[in-house]
Amino acid sequence: MKINFKYLLILFFLGISHSLLAADILSKATSSQNLSRHSENLLITALERIKNDKTDQAIKDLQQLIKFNPDFKVAQLIYADMMLARSQAITDFGNVSNASFERISALRDEVQARWQYHQSPVDRDKIPASLIQLASKQKYVIVVDSSRSRLFLFKNQNGVPILIKDSYVTIGKNGTGKYVEGDQKTPVGVYFVTGFIKPEELPDLYGDGAYPINYPNAWDQRHGRTGYGIWLHGTPSSTFSRPPKDSNGCVIVSNNDLNTLSPFIDKGQTPVIISDSINWITKKEWKKHQTDYEYFVEQWRNDWESRDVDLYLRHYSKEYSGLGKDYNSWVEYKRRVNPSKKFIKVNLTNTSMFLYPGEKQLMVVTFVQDYASDNFRRKFTKRQYWRMEDDGQWRIIYEGAAS
Numbered sequence: 001m002k003i004n005f006k007y008l009l010i011l012f013f014l015g016i017s018h019s020l021l022a023a024d025i026l027s028k029a030t031s032s033q034n035l036s037r038h039s040e041n042l043l044i045t046a047l048e049r050i051k052n053d054k055t056d057q058a059i060k061d062l063q064q065l066i067k068f069n070p071d072f073k074v075a076q077l078i079y080a081d082m083m084l085a086r087s088q089a090i091t092d093f094g095n096v097s098n099a100s101f102e103r104i105s106a107l108r109d110e111v112q113a114r115w116q117y118h119q120s121p122v123d124r125d126k127i128p129a130s131l132i133q134l135a136s137k138q139k140y141v142i143v144v145d146s147s148r149s150r151l152f153l154f155k156n157q158n159g160v161p162i163l164i165k166d167s168y169v170t171i172g173k174n175g176t177g178k179y180v181e182g183d184q185k186t187p188v189g190v191y192f193v194t195g196f197i198k199p200e201e202l203p204d205l206y207g208d209g210a211y212p213i214n215y216p217n218a219w220d221q222r223h224g225r226t227g228y229g230i231w232l233h234g235t236p237s238s239t240f241s242r243p244p245k246d247s248n249g250c251v252i253v254s255n256n257d258l259n260t261l262s263p264f265i266d267k268g269q270t271p272v273i274i275s276d277s278i279n280w281i282t283k284k285e286w287k288k289h290q291t292d293y294e295y296f297v298e299q300w301r302n303d304w305e306s307r308d309v310d311l312y313l314r315h316y317s318k319e320y321s322g323l324g325k326d327y328n329s330w331v332e333y334k335r336r337v338n339p340s341k342k343f344i345k346v347n348l349t350n351t352s353m354f355l356y357p358g359e360k361q362l363m364v365v366t367f368v369q370d371y372a373s374d375n376f377r378r379k380f381t382k383r384q385y386w387r388m389e390d391d392g393q394w395r396i397i398y399e400g401a402a403s
Helices: 005-014 022-027 035-051 055-068 073-084 101-119 218-222 255-264 283-306 309-313 327-340
Strands: 131-133 140-145 150-157 160-168 189-192 210-212 231-233 245-247 271-275 316-322 344-355 362-373 377-388 394-401
Touching (some): 035 055, 035 101, 035 160, 035 255, 073 101, 101 160, 101 245, 131 283, 150 255, 160 255, 218 377, 218 394, 231 255, 271 344, 309 327, 316 327
Parallel strands (some): 140 271, 316 394
Antiparallel strands (some): 140 150, 150 160, 189 271, 344 362
């Protein structure tokens, strides 16, 4: 039987308009293909074959895909459409009588998100501008681009972030910009993994485990953002992946991807940066940015050691709050305490710096601070938020113990 030309309607409803060679897509796969990578590559290959009117081969690809990954619902749906189109013209994407319009739309969104990423993949030699500096103990960092439904894993290679893995992700049903509890939005910001919850301690909904992050962080709390329980977690045992916007605020990856990520996640160390979009820059640009931002922090440290209170306080915003004080009480405290010191030594180690997504010119700096004077010594992990103010100067708007 000749296959109906109406197969191409599938591509129309998916919004696919530009071509990538299937061979090129497959060649990008790693030598040790995992379930997620192989499933996505084969899906993209099938869509390319449909677009190029090679529908017999596309059907074979989809049959192979749903055989080794039967829980991949978008593949099941496209395969059902292809088989239906053998006997009749299809009129929409997802010609399944017992599926709701919302469910079909969500699956279509997933196909589009996966296709669009492979249509315009990132330049793997570039670096997100937000990754100014990784601490020596931060071996890996996770960056989420919500607009592309993509998670990127970077390795800290002698201080340089190197992209080693990317995967499809799901975010909140109402997108990003979490503000209040129950708004079903994913927060945008710089966060850190705080632990791991084993799958046997969780309902099946969360899949093979969950990594909580520290939402709400100090910046969220300053702005009155509420809610809790924002996790990076897996999918139910009968579900390979979920639509791009399908969580109550968490970041969701397939169980296969979660297990692949697990060896690279370190409690209290691994940053998770969630952004609406990523500004990718060259290594040369990244190095210049790093040097510029390092200068602000180093000048602050030097001015503190100088015991010149005016030089030290120039680094603090009039909107500062932290360590239990507002700006005025902080100024009064430092003017009273610092002049009495015979010497001040401040050593900073394990320093990380990240630009804060979703905010204009805001930087998060974390380090181990070893402070010593003639009458006091303290060592702890401090976190600062620096903001560029209207006069073009970067100043500290918050500092406190890292949590």
